[in-house]
Amino acid sequence: MNWTNLLLFILFFGIMLFLHELGHYLVAKLFKINVEEFGFGFPPRMVKLFKFRETEFTLNWIPFGAFVRLSGENDPNVPGGFGSAKPLARIAVLLGGPVMNLIFGVFLFSLIFNQVGVPDYSKVLVSSVSQNSPADAAGIQIGDIITEVNSTAITSTEILVEIIQENKGNEIELVLQREDETIVTSAVPRVNPPPNEGSLGIAMTNPLVETSWINTIPLSFQATYQQASDIFSMPGRLIRNEIPKEQARVVGPVGIYSMFSEARERDEENAGSSDPYSATFTMQLMAVITIALGLTNLFPIPAVDGGRIVFILPELFFGKRIPAKYENLVHTLGFILLIILMFYITAQDILNPIQIP
Numbered sequence: 001m002n003w004t005n006l007l008l009f010i011l012f013f014g015i016m017l018f019l020h021e022l023g024h025y026l027v028a029k030l031f032k033i034n035v036e037e038f039g040f041g042f043p044p045r046m047v048k049l050f051k052f053r054e055t056e057f058t059l060n061w062i063p064f065g066a067f068v069r070l071s072g073e074n075d076p077n078v079p080g081g082f083g084s085a086k087p088l089a090r091i092a093v094l095l096g097g098p099v100m101n102l103i104f105g106v107f108l109f110s111l112i113f114n115q116v117g118v119p120d121y122s123k124v125l126v127s128s129v130s131q132n133s134p135a136d137a138a139g140i141q142i143g144d145i146i147t148e149v150n151s152t153a154i155t156s157t158e159i160l161v162e163i164i165q166e167n168k169g170n171e172i173e174l175v176l177q178r179e180d181e182t183i184v185t186s187a188v189p190r191v192n193p194p195p196n197e198g199s200l201g202i203a204m205t206n207p208l209v210e211t212s213w214i215n216t217i218p219l220s221f222q223a224t225y226q227q228a229s230d231i232f233s234m235p236g237r238l239i240r241n242e243i244p245k246e247q248a249r250v251v252g253p254v255g256i257y258s259m260f261s262e263a264r265e266r267d268e269e270n271a272g273s274s275d276p277y278s279a280t281f282t283m284q285l286m287a288v289i290t291i292a293l294g295l296t297n298l299f300p301i302p303a304v305d306g307g308r309i310v311f312i313l314p315e316l317f318f319g320k321r322i323p324a325k326y327e328n329l330v331h332t333l334g335f336i337l338l339i340i341l342m343f344y345i346t347a348q349d350i351l352n353p354i355q356i357p
Contacts, residue, residue: 002261009260010063012282013253014041016101016290017065020297023100024068024093025055031089034071034080042067074328076321083324087316094305094312101294102224108287109220110213116280117208118219122155123147125207130194133201138187140176140202147182148175157204164189164200227291252345259285302334 021038028035034054039045041060049057054071070093072081082090126144129135146154149163150172163172168191176183189199251259263281270280298306308331315321 002264005261005264006257008264009257012260012286013256013289014063014065016104016286016293019100019104019290020097020293021066021068023096023098024070025096026100027093027096028068028070028082031085031092032080033082033085033089033093035068036071037067037069039067039069041065074324076324087312090312091309091316094309095298097305098294098297101290101297102228105224105227105287105291105294106217106220108283108290109223110216112280112283112287113211113216113219113223114213115283118211118216119206120209121206123207124154124157124160125205126202127205128203130197130201133193133197134187134189134199135201138174138185139183140174140185140187141178143178144183145177145207146174147177149173157206160204164198168199224287224291227288228295231292231295250345252342254346254350255348256289301338303331303338304334307331307334 018040025035025038036054037056037058039058039060040049042062042065043060046059046061049059051057070082072078072083074083075081076083078084082093085093124146126135126140126142126146129140129142146160148154149160150167152159152163154160154163168189171186171188173184173186176185187200190201191199193199193201260282263285266281267279297304298309300310301307308327311322311327311330
């Protein structure tokens with residue numbers, strides 16, 4: 001076992017769980033809801049660190065994440081507690097954790113873009129060339145930037161695709177930028193290209209360029225939204241057989257650690273003298289996981305934040321509160337089922353290890 005990877009995994013995963021609980025804590029304090037304890041790690045308690053107002057900050061023996069114990073969490077009769085707060089305040093507190101995970105996802109994507117650069121959508125980069133294709137015959141290489149086709153400036157992939165489609169079967173002149181060299185060549189886009197190949201026989205992308213931290217923020221929000229959208233659309237895509245079942249499998253800590261170790265190995269393989277501390281794959285994996293953590297906590301499942309929100313909705317819309325004893329019973333049973341499910345998922349992670357595609 002790689003102990004460095006294990007310690008880093010505990011640290012990263014612990015940070016995600018800590019930020020989740022920090023979100024609950026900050027929103028609770030915003031609505032003046034008493035927080036009895038903010039624990040670093042999970043019980044049993046090791047030591048009480050300090051007390052800030054009514055909240056005890058503690059260090060616990062299980063070094064994984066954190067927890068927040070709200071006053072009157074399951075009792076609406078406790079003054080200043082969670083249960084006695086207004087419905088919207090309780091919903092806001094429950095949303096605080098998942099929202100904090102999504103914000104952390106934006107932060108991680110921002111780190112990634114700051115490290116590798118952001119796409120320059122005004123340029124078209126050749127990312128692959130098919131063998132025996134018109135592009136191959138024309139001498140086009142991976143890494144070339146296509147600047148002109150038939151004297152038309154190429155400022156987006158859409159423009160290039162449109163020109164190629166309009167000139168199938170006809171010779172086109174291409175101007176390429178290869179490092180500091182300008183190359184002029186010609187090719188004839190195919191009318192009927194082979195399956196999974198385009199008329200010219202290239203795959204296109206946008207080159208990455210360095211930018212300031214602030215310029216990565218909009219793209220980071222976009223990446224977070226796209227990842228969230230992919231997670232929500234996965235059940236439907238799975239039903240329509242658009243993705244293999246293996247790619248939609250739920251994983252637990254053991255499976256996540258396996259993917260974390262593989263991401264670390266990829267980063268170590270890609271690290272070079274110019275970038276000896278590359279952690280792109282690791283940060284990308286952690287961004288995906290923290291977004292998934294935030295979203296799954298919003299699902300209407302008993303014992304998680306989304307399930308608790310469901311029990312508040314009747315009070316919000318109809319002014320009638322579900323008795324606390326029934327809500328507590330459902331969440332207790334839900335928690336037991338989640339523990340059983342986690343054991344099953346962990347067994348699957350061990351018997352059928354998952355790999356990053």
